[in-house]
Amino acid sequence: IAGITQAPTSQILAAGRRMTLRCTQDMRHNAMYWYRQDLGLGLRLIHYSNTAGTTGKGEVPDGYSVSRANTDDFPLTLASAVPSQTSVYFCASSAGESGANVLTFGAGSRLTVL
Amino acid sequence: GQNIDQPTEMTATEGAIVQINCTYQTSGFNGLFWYQQHAGEAPTFLSYNVLDGLEEKGRFSSFLSRSKGYSYLLLKELQMKDSASYLCALLDSNYQLIWGAGTKLIIKP
Numbered sequence: 330i331a332g333i334t335q336a337p338t339s340q341i342l343a344a345g346r347r348m349t350l351r352c353t354q355d356m357r358h359n360a361m362y363w364y365r366q367d368l369g370l371g372l373r374l375i376h377y378s379n380t381a382g383t384t385g386k387g388e389v390p391d392g393y394s395v396s397r398a399n400t401d402d403f404p405l406t407l408a409s410a411v412p413s414q415t416s417v418y419f420c421a422s423s424a425g426e427s428g429a430n431v432l433t434f435g436a437g438s439r440l441t442v443l
Numbered sequence: 444g445q446n447i448d449q450p451t452e453m454t455a456t457e458g459a460i461v462q463i464n465c466t467y468q469t470s471g472f473n474g475l476f477w478y479q480q481h482a483g484e485a486p487t488f489l490s491y492n493v494l495d496g497l498e499e500k501g502r503f504s505s506f507l508s509r510s511k512g513y514s515y516l517l518l519k520e521l522q523m524k525d526s527a528s529y530l531c532a533l534l535d536s537n538y539q540l541i542w543g544a545g546t547k548l549i550i551k552p
Binding site for chain 1: 451476483485491530532534538541543
């Protein structure tokens, strides 16, 4: 089934630990994004990648890093998790680099940092 | 600066019509999206407006007025499965998406 796969679905993590959220798409989309969604707030962009080999910072990049070694994979790493990073994380992709393209989202990863 | 507002929550009755409003302020505009998000699930695309007017897609329609900084999503013949959050997102002059906090729509029988 074409789409985006995120893992893990849910994770509880101790503060200070390193965590990588995985994201894989099989639609050959050029652009990929990581968002966090918190209650009462709109989706906030963490990092994005317009094409394999390039990445950029979004609205809330601090404490997060990404890589885009190939078209399909776009992992998000929390080097040293803090409680304020408790959130639901969504990976998304779009066919083109322009934001005017429709986003396809993964099912989300719920992360709790204690 | 940029700002986007939509009501936090709305309630409607099965079979009725509901209009979800979205107002925005921006220095540059390249379109407005609506997404639907069921609880615990991913957002899914509903509509994209870049020109003024109404676009109809089955039971759902989306309207845009660029001069007023205003859009709405109109849902007709409401069904219980329409209970979800509806997210308004503005595409700014840099082609970056600015998301509203979403409107939670509750459908009652």
